[in-house]
Amino acid sequence: SAVISQKPSRDICQRGTSLTIQCQVDSQVTMMFWYRQQPGQSLTLIATANQGSEATYESGFVIDKFPISRPNLTFSTLTVSNMSPEDSSIYLCSVVPPGQGIYGYTFGSGTRLTVV
Amino acid sequence: GEDVEQSLFLSVREGDSSVINCTYTDSSSTYLYWYKQEPGAGLQLLTYIFSNMDMKQDQRLTVLLNKKDKHLSLRIADTQTGDSAIYFCAETVSGYSTLTFGKGTMLLVSP
Numbered sequence: 010s011a012v013i014s015q016k017p018s019r020d021i022c023q024r025g026t027s028l029t030i031q032c033q034v035d036s037q038v039t040m041m042f043w044y045r046q047q048p049g050q051s052l053t054l055i056a057t058a059n060q061g062s063e064a065t066y067e068s069g070f071v072i073d074k075f076p077i078s079r080p081n082l083t084f085s086t087l088t089v090s091n092m093s094p095e096d097s098s099i100y101l102c103s104v105v106p107p108g109q110g111i112y113g114y115t116f117g118s119g120t121r122l123t124v125v
Numbered sequence: 126g127e128d129v130e131q132s133l134f135l136s137v138r139e140g141d142s143s144v145i146n147c148t149y150t151d152s153s154s155t156y157l158y159w160y161k162q163e164p165g166a167g168l169q170l171l172t173y174i175f176s177n178m179d180m181k182q183d184q185r186l187t188v189l190l191n192k193k194d195k196h197l198s199l200r201i202a203d204t205q206t207g208d209s210a211i212y213f214c215a216e217t218v219s220g221y222s223t224l225t226f227g228k229g230t231m232l233l234v235s236p
Contacts, residue, residue: 115170
């Protein structure tokens, strides 16, 4: 299965600032997903990042707040913009490696963000 | 809409069996998964089951699916302290579509 490197692993940020989270995969993948896990909550899909096209956002998430880049098939970034304490969460990227089909969803170790 | 429900907490003694339960509402769910999240770590896929199956066994793990009741369970035999983690149930309705997760069940295994 794919190995995902996610950076930073954690950060404490001031409200009003922005943080960019990086997701690097050791193999080329078509689709990458960004999830948010709020404290004590389930994982919620933010958006699907496709190479060569704009990200597709889920209801409740907008590009201005969570801009996503996907410059190539192994890398993506998620930016959390103009942060507030409500953005304190774990952010995870996920991919389906080639040939893995529906049983291959692989997750990064997550970025634990605290906004103060 | 899709909804996946889990009990939030389970405590067992080392060596006992653990059973974590999950219910889902989407009757078109095709693939169901169990993920494990240890503290400070990402999600690790433990096992999965297709909706046309009733049971799947993988070493200490047994997954039971009651499609009529939309109920999924994960049984861990001979539970160890290293099994202490949060376990997430997830479903998807088709290949390569996105996952819908439950809120997770925290399993605490005491010596």
